[in-house]
Amino acid sequence: MKAFIKEFKEFISRGSVLDMAVGIIIGGAFTSIVKSLVDDIINPLLGLFGGMNFDLLTISLGKDVVLYYGRFLTAVINFLIMALIVFAIIKVINRFTARWKNQEIPKKETKICPYCQSEIHIDARKCPHCTSAIQ
Ligand SMILES: [Zn+2]
Numbered sequence: 001m002k003a004f005i006k007e008f009k010e011f012i013s014r015g016s017v018l019d020m021a022v023g024i025i026i027g028g029a030f031t032s033i034v035k036s037l038v039d040d041i042i043n044p045l046l047g048l049f050g051g052m053n054f055d056l057l058t059i060s061l062g063k064d065v066v067l068y069y070g071r072f073l074t075a076v077i078n079f080l081i082m083a084l085i086v087f088a089i090i091k092v093i094n095r096f097t098a099r100w101k102n103q104e105i106p107k108k109e110t111k112i113c114p115y116c117q118s119e120i121h122i123d124a125r126k127c128p129h130c131t132s133a134i135q
Contacts, residue, residue: 030085034078035078110122121133
């Protein structure tokens with residue numbers, strides 16, 4: 001039990017728990033936004049064209065068994081939209097991360113001439129300042 005508590009303390013103090021909590025809270029808010037997008041905007045638009053609402057699509061099996069496959073379709077559409085948005089967000093984040101990394105490690109393109117201490121091109125064989133040959 002002591003080891004368990006110690007491990008739990010380490011797990012919490014690593015900081016990933018906070019990240020996870022933030023992720024869950026944002027994810028929850030995000031889910032309701034996507035649900036609203038589908039329920040309040042996409043479904044009414046579909047209703048405009050086909051005169052139907054996905055949620056109203058049902059198959060009746062006998063008198064008490066009804067399959068609400070329209071609701072399932074709505075859930076699938078919700079998921080696809082969410083996946084698309086998450087993909088777009090990750091793409092943007094990756095682009096910024098790559099740019100940041102490129103700035104972090106500037107490519108070395110110059111060196112110092114050992115004879116006159118001037119900054120010269122990394123591939124220079126002859127110094128443009130003192131004309132010394134550089135091996
Ligand atoms: Zn030089």
